[in-house]
Each structure stands twice: as C-alpha cells, then as structure tokens.
Amino acid sequence: xxxxxxxxxxxxxxxxxxxxxxxxxxxxxxxxxxxxxxxxxxxxxxxxxxxxxxxxxxxxxxxxxxxxxxxxxxxxxxxxxxxxxxxxxxxxxxxxxxxxxxxxxxxxxx
Amino acid sequence: xxxxxxxxxxxxxxxxxxxxxxxxxxxxxxxxxxxxxxxxxxxxxxxxxxxxxxxxxxxxxxxxxxxxxxxxxxxxxxxxxxxxxxxxxxxxxxxxxxxxxxxxxxxxxxxxxxxxxxxxxx
Numbered sequence: 054x055x056x057x058x059x060x061x062x063x064x065x066x067x068x069x070x071x072x073x074x075x076x077x078x079x080x081x082x083x084x085x086x087x088x089x090x091x092x093x094x095x096x097x098x099x100x101x102x103x104x105x106x107x108x109x110x111x112x113x114x115x116x117x118x119x120x121x122x123x124x125x126x127x128x129x130x131x132x133x134x135x136x137x138x139x140x141x142x143x144x145x146x147x148x149x150x151x152x153x154x155x156x157x158x159x160x161x162x163x
Numbered sequence: 164x165x166x167x168x169x170x171x172x173x174x175x176x177x178x179x180x181x182x183x184x185x186x187x188x189x190x191x192x193x194x195x196x197x198x199x200x201x202x203x204x205x206x207x208x209x210x211x212x213x214x215x216x217x218x219x220x221x222x223x224x225x226x227x228x229x230x231x232x233x234x235x236x237x238x239x240x241x242x243x244x245x246x247x248x249x250x251x252x253x254x255x256x257x258x259x260x261x262x263x264x265x266x267x268x269x270x271x272x273x274x275x276x277x278x279x280x281x282x283x284x285x
Contacts, residue, residue, distance in 0.1 A: 056209065085270075087269055087270040087271070089269070089270070089271035089272070091210075091272070098259060098275040098276065098277055098278055099210065099259075099261075099272070099275055100275075101268065101271055101272060101273050104268045104269045104270075104271035104273075105268075105269040105270075105271070108268075108269070110268060110273060142209065142210050144210075144212070144271075144272075146270040149223060150198075150215055150217070150221060150222075150223035151212070151215075151223050151224075151225070151226070152200070152212040152215070152270070153212065154202075154209060154210045154211060154212055155209070156209045157208075157209040157210070
C-alpha cells in the first residue's frame with residue numbers, strides 16, 4: 054500500500070475554482086469507485102466531503118465535487134471561499150478491507 | 164447523534180505497548196457492514212490508515228504495521244481497542260478512530276473522533 058499522490062499545495066482567489074488531483078494505481082483508485090475526500094482545518098478532525106468518487110454527504114455544499122479517470126481522482130472546489138482554506142486528503146479503498154490515504158494538499162485562498 | 168471518542172495515554176516510552184480505546188455512541192455496532200478504523204497523523208504530516216474491524220469481527224491491518232497492531236471490539240461496552248507494540252518516537256501522532264457504514268456512505272469514514280495525541284518519549 055503506497056500512499057496516493059496529491060500536489061503539496063494549490064491556491065486560488067475567492068470565487069475561483071481549484072482542482073486537486075489524487076493519483077493511485079490499478080490496485081486502488083483505478084480498481085474501485087470508492088474514493089473519498091476529506092477537509093481538515095488546523096487542530097480539527099477530518100470531515101468527509103465526497104464518497105464513492107462523486108457523492109456528497111448531506112450538508113456538504115455542492116461547490117465540492119468529485120470525479121475520476123483511470124487511476125486519478127479529482128476534487129474540484131468551485132466558488133472558493135475563505136473558509137475553504139484547509140488541508141484536503143483523498144483516500145481509496147484498496148481491497149481486502151484496507152484503505153490508503155493521499156499525502157494531503159494545502160489549499161490556500163489568496 | 165453519532166459520536167466517537169479516543170482515550171489512552173498521552174505519553175508512552177519507547178518499546179512500550181500503546182493501548183487506545185475508541186468509545187462509540189449513537190449507533191449499534193451490531194449493524195451489518197458497519198465498522199471502525201484507526202487512523203493516525205504525525206504532527207504536520209499526512210493521515211495514515213492503520214487497522215479496521217467490522218461488526219461481524221472481520222479485521223484488517225496496514226501491511227507495513229501488521230506485526231505490531233491488534234484491533235478488537237467489546238460490543239457490550241461500545242469499545243474498539245487498538246494496541247500497538249514496540250512504540251518508537253516516530254509513532255508520535257494524533258490517533259483517530261472513524262466509523263464506516265457501507266450502506267450509508269460506502270467505504271468512507273463519515274464520523275471521526277476528536278483524536279488523541281500520543282507522544283513517544285523516554
């Protein structure tokens with residue numbers, strides 16, 4: 054289980070859109086539609102944003118959307134707001150009841 | 164209201180065994196396809212999945228840490244326990260427990276505890 058690859062950082066201005074990529078392998082991201090995304094503010098526990106690649110739990114704004122192509126999943130944050138500044142993590146189910154996380158991406162709202 | 168809360172020692176010495184308890188409430192651990200994972204995060208670093216246990220007692224472990232980890236549950240006490248042997252300073256991290264319920268939110272961690280910071284130091 055190698056960690057999924059995410060960019061270390063992304064940034065955007067309020068109102069803009071940013072996309073965070075998450076690259077795995079044919080054993081995890083490419084093999085299962087079980088990619089999820091989490092937002093983590095400093096000192097807080099992660100919060101689920103997206104599950105099953107594209108689904109949003111109730112209460113998560115539709116500004117957050119997910120997609121996947123091959124071994125790479127993506128999270129898009131539209132209409133950036135100041136409170137979106139946080140760390141974002143992807144994770145994928147990897148079979149045999151195991152999971153793998155990405156290295157995390159720091160989103161800065163300029 | 165679903166809640167999870169981690170508890171355990173704040174400091175452990177190198178070579179000691181860490182025992183952490185996750186106390187859950189607001190749901191029945193007897194529900195099918197429900198489970199709890201342990202996940203850790205060293206200071207300033209990324210999340211790392213450690214171990215998982217399903218309601219039917221099926222267990223799984225991180226390949227790299229399998230030899231050091233044991234996960235178990237006590238449904239009567241609403242506890243999920245993780246032990247990690249031979250602790251080292253690199254194991255210093257915030258340890259989280261998180262719930263999965265496949266029929267609701269697939270193979271994702273919908274609910275998390277607040278985390279417990281464990282420091283390994285002599």
